[in-house]
Amino acid sequence: MSTQTYRALFDLSGKTAIVTGALGLLGRRFCRGLAESGAQVAVVDLDADKAQQFASRLAQDYGTRAAGIGCDVSNPAAVDHMIGQTCEVLGDIHILLNNAASKSEHLDAFFAPFEEYSLDEWRRVMSVNLDGAFLTAQAVGRQMIAQGTGGSIIQTSSIYGLLGPDDRIYQDSHYLGTTINTPAVYSASKAAIVGLTNHLAARWAKHGIRVNTLTPGGVESGQNDTFVKNYSNRVPMGRMAKADELVGAALFLASDASSYVTGQNLFVDGGLSAW
Template sequence: MSKDRPLSGKLVVLTGAGGIIGRVATGLFVRNGARLVMVDRCEQALTAAREALGDDKAAAFAMPCDLTDPRQVAELAENVGAEHGPVDALFNNVAGKTQNIFAPFEHFPLDEWNEVMAMNLTTAMLCCQHFGAQMAARGQGTIVNTLSIYGIVGPDQRIYDGAQYEGRAINSPAVYSAAKAGLWGLTKYLATYWGPKGVRVNAVTPGGVYSGQNETFVDRYSARVPMGRMAKAEEIADAMLFLASDGASYINGQNIVVDGGLTTW
């Protein structure tokens, strides 16, 4: 492995590749030598993310997939193996939401609760079942799961009064906290389950990433952060890259919290 290109020669699967963090991670991973399988259920977002790579797009392969569908995940794993070979690193980076994601907890629809849990937790379980099992059989590999600060601490409800994103009132829904807390539990379980077989399983927990939230929210959120600002997607992707590199070869079952110190209070 080249220290200058820590993913050189590695086949990497990145889910949620068309999202806010995923788009940035796509470019970072390819620039650092990865052959990258980009996965997202939105084909348009995948195409845009791949085209943004410019001359580097030859190293990236867009594979649309609804990761909540077990059959599609099985087909994805089979196709990746047949077309590109064994996977060295899996990034479970999906962050999905529904139409009523910001409904009050007391009235949150059960069907949407189950849907959000499926997108944010079950997708990772299914991907780990297939790609992680292949890694364990080979005796090597790494998995990095993207969590949320609200999977490890409760949200400060006070900062959401008047908060908006793209003109829509926002809050921090309970189902998202539950899903990401569950993903942290899965991370620790698999770290002990597959660690003896040479597979490392870790997590990155992003703080709030600026992506167009209104000034009211940005100011209130930033006031809660010792560093006084929201995160940049690049800062999250850098931590993801590190955990997949050989520089993290003895790191297993850990969670790098990239939140500017918010959860330190």
């Protein structure tokens, strides 16, 4: 194969990608990376107006088609409607970045100690992080099977879905002014994503649908200096990730460059999981 042929494996021209949680820290970068690589992008998030505004910006910046769609991924009817809208506007679906996740609207409840954690809060977070991933993968998988052309599904987990949190990192640590930790509901929901990925990878391989997990390490996103220092000291590369550093891995898994990769969990964590 020539160098040009290898480069072409990463070309997503003619493909349609759905990104859930598209207006978040990673979601916006995933959308931009997909659009720059030639894909049409369905920008999916709760706020339809903001999703449409960002989709318009993608189309303007990258010369591709994009659609902004409001969707509560924890609502089955909303997810089915989102799939219908995507197909109506952008055509067949080839890529899903199953990326939506919630810290809920109540940060104090979200970061509460495990011994005092509310079942209502647990269920609110799970309804997005796990139920939403299930519903979206199910709906997209059905559509891909009906199309008969295969596809790639990428599900965002976290290092804390595979590793226990080091509480020493969180001593005197804050995020946007709030004292933080890693709640058990977050760890449990992200661990479940890995299990769901493996199940679907085995189930849908016969349909040409690849399903993989993308597992980020800690990403710079407004934590205070104490947290950044503490976290960085736990990472062989000595720093937190920048959001853009997740995009290359997502594009690899979305494209034909990973055509024989399914049921895998790709860590992008600066080596933290190696220690």
